[in-house]
Amino acid sequence: MTDFVRIPSERVKVLVGKDEATKKRIEKKCNVELVVDSEGEVEIIGEPADVFFVHDIVKAIGRGFPPETALKLLGNDYGLYVIPLKEIVHSENALTRLKGRVIGENGKIKYAIEDATDSYVSIYGNTIAIIAKIDTMEYAKEAIGLLIDGARHTSVLSYLAKAKREILESRLKGR
Numbered sequence: 001m002t003d004f005v006r007i008p009s010e011r012v013k014v015l016v017g018k019d020e021a022t023k024k025r026i027e028k029k030c031n032v033e034l035v036v037d038s039e040g041e042v043e044i045i046g047e048p049a050d051v052f053f054v055h056d057i058v059k060a061i062g063r064g065f066p067p068e069t070a071l072k073l074l075g076n077d078y079g080l081y082v083i084p085l086k087e088i089v090h091s092e093n094a095l096t097r098l099k100g101r102v103i104g105e106n107g108k109i110k111y112a113i114e115d116a117t118d119s120y121v122s123i124y125g126n127t128i129a130i131i132a133k134i135d136t137m138e139y140a141k142e143a144i145g146l147l148i149d150g151a152r153h154t155s156v157l158s159y160l161a162k163a164k165r166e167i168l169e170s171r172l173k174g175r
Helices: 009-016 018-030 048-062 067-074 092-103 105-117 134-148 153-172
Strands: 002-006 032-036 041-046 078-084 119-124 127-133
Touching: 002 048, 009 018, 009 032, 009 048, 018 032, 018 048, 018 067, 032 048, 041 048, 048 067, 048 078, 067 078, 067 127, 078 134, 092 105, 092 119, 092 134, 105 119, 105 134, 105 153, 119 134, 127 134, 134 153
Parallel strands: none
Antiparallel strands: 002 041, 032 041, 078 127, 119 127
């Protein structure tokens, strides 16, 4: 099976890595072949199940995640979610403001989301992407959704404190 993913051309070097080390690592670990051109067109060749997982790994690297973080998607308990901001806001100023709200002062809000929901958040280009465990993804999406909808940072931080307790409680109970 063959699948295609387009990533920003400036992320090609990250996907390929020095001396193609990252590309080779993904190919070996995932049993696929990657054909990458300098424009960001990535062809993934392999068995359907392998191609399915690598699609999200390549997409995650394209959305600003480091390869190490993107490779977490190989674990069947991790998922990728991408929020296309251009569908929400229609001006560059609004886009910049929205990304700034999610990052927070000195990265405080972004870090709080990652810490409370055991996730990774990347704000890159016109998207916000999340890599999280399946059991915590909804909490991360909700926190970012609250920020997009204009909720106060203090309200979002309160939500995250509650979410962190719920996640911990759920994991302790083995759910």
